[in-house]
Amino acid sequence: MAEVIVAKTAGFCFGVRRAVDKAFDLASEGGKLYTYGPIIHNDEVVKALSEKGAVVLSTEEELEAVSEGTVILRSHGVSRHVIEMLDKKGTDYVDVTCPFVKRIHDVVYEESAENEIIIIGNPDHPEVEGIRGWCRHDATVISSVDDALEFVGEDGKSFCVVSQTTFNYKKFQEIVEILKKKLYSINIVNTICNATRDHQAEAAEIAEAADIMIVIGDKKSSNSGKLYDICRARCDRTYFIQTLQELEEEGLDTEGADKIGITAGASTPNYIIEEVQKYVRRKL
Ligand code: SF4
Structure with a gap:
């Protein structure tokens, strides 16, 4: 039977976990809640947060128009003038910019x-x-x-x-x-995050040995896209999916595969990695 290798570094990094946890904590407290831009580049997580009442603000004008409630500044960070504008207006905000x-x-x-x-x-x-x-x-x-x-x-x-x-x-x-x-x-000044480096190195190592590689992540996520490029360069049969449903629709062909590797971008929640992993094992 084929071996399934799941990258240890797959999924949320420290900065994303911190931002997502804070957003869900605040959402559970009630009151008006906004995120300036989607909290992370993952539609599933954004949808779950919006079901709890959080509203995504897409432009600076929308941000400026907020008159009550709390705004979350996500892990990507914002410009200095955004912070200054919020301070000047006295808007309540929680800055979860990754350190x-x-x-x-x-x-x-x-x-x-x-x-x-x-x-x-x-x-x-x-x-x-x-x-x-x-x-x-x-x-x-x-x-x-x-x-x-x-x-x-x-x-x-x-x-x-x-x-x-x-x-x-x-x-x-x-x-x-x-x-x-x-x-x-x-x-x-090398400011590439270690989480990214470790993530990419492990994905490369697994893809090198794998017959099939599955990268789980949102196509809008920069680090997921890079993981895909790295894996694709080492393994022709690399799938890039966001959800289990996408993999099912695309059809996973495990014919002749001895090693199947799985990794996931830093904005992919654990439950999706679990679902995909279970599905792959069931297909073998
Ligand atoms: S810098 Fe980016 S990838 Fe690194 S821990 Fe922070 S949010 Fe995650």
């Missing part, structure tokens, strides 16, 4: 007093938008090796480089090597 993200805010705030900031990450990701919003002047965002090759730094400037916490470590190193050759004065 690892908060550290990047502190680094760029301090460093941007004298240096130019380069953020390695996806410019459209809310975490990167938040980090950008702590720089005292506009930062450059580099998301690929091509971006790094094209980048021209102003002569005589010093640079500080940070990364989105969920960025792929290998790609980060490649980009940093290119930047080091181009820029005279550069301070690299």
Whole structure:
């Protein structure tokens, strides 16, 4: 019978667990509750929270219009001006920005007093938008090796480089090597979260040996997408699903498979991992 290997690092990381637990605790207390953006990139969790009465605010205008209740600022973090706006308005808020993200805010705030900031990450990701919003002047965002090759730094400037916490470590190193050759004065602060690194390393190790790999995560989640890329590069038969239902619909073909690996993005709740695992074992 085929062996099923479930990654030990699969599922919620420390920062996401902390944010989700706090949100459900507050929801159970009653009263008006909002989250600024979905609490995590997982539709199932967002739906469960909305059933408890939490409302997702999508824009800064909506956030500004809140006149009562509590707003949760999620683990991705927000710009400095959002915090200032809430403080000024006296809005009640609970900031569950992951401490690892908060550290990047502190680094760029301090460093941007004298240096130019380069953020390695996806410019459209809310975490990167938040980090950008702590720089005292506009930062450059580099998301690929091509971006790094094209980048021209102003002569005589010093640079500080940070990364989105969920960025792929290998790609980060490649980009940093290119930047080091181009820029005279550069301070690299590796801000990739250990949870992400461990997660990616374990997924790579399992995928290398697996005949089939299943990555569970929301397609909107950056770290789930990266896990999928890592697994797909090592295992042709890699499935990317959000729920057990999606796997059932896609049809899991276990023919000729001796090892089936399962991992899940940092925003995937445990119960979904359990369901998928049980289903896979039943199929064997
Ligand atoms: S991946 Fe790391 S930085 Fe991001 S929320 Fe989780 S623990 Fe925090």
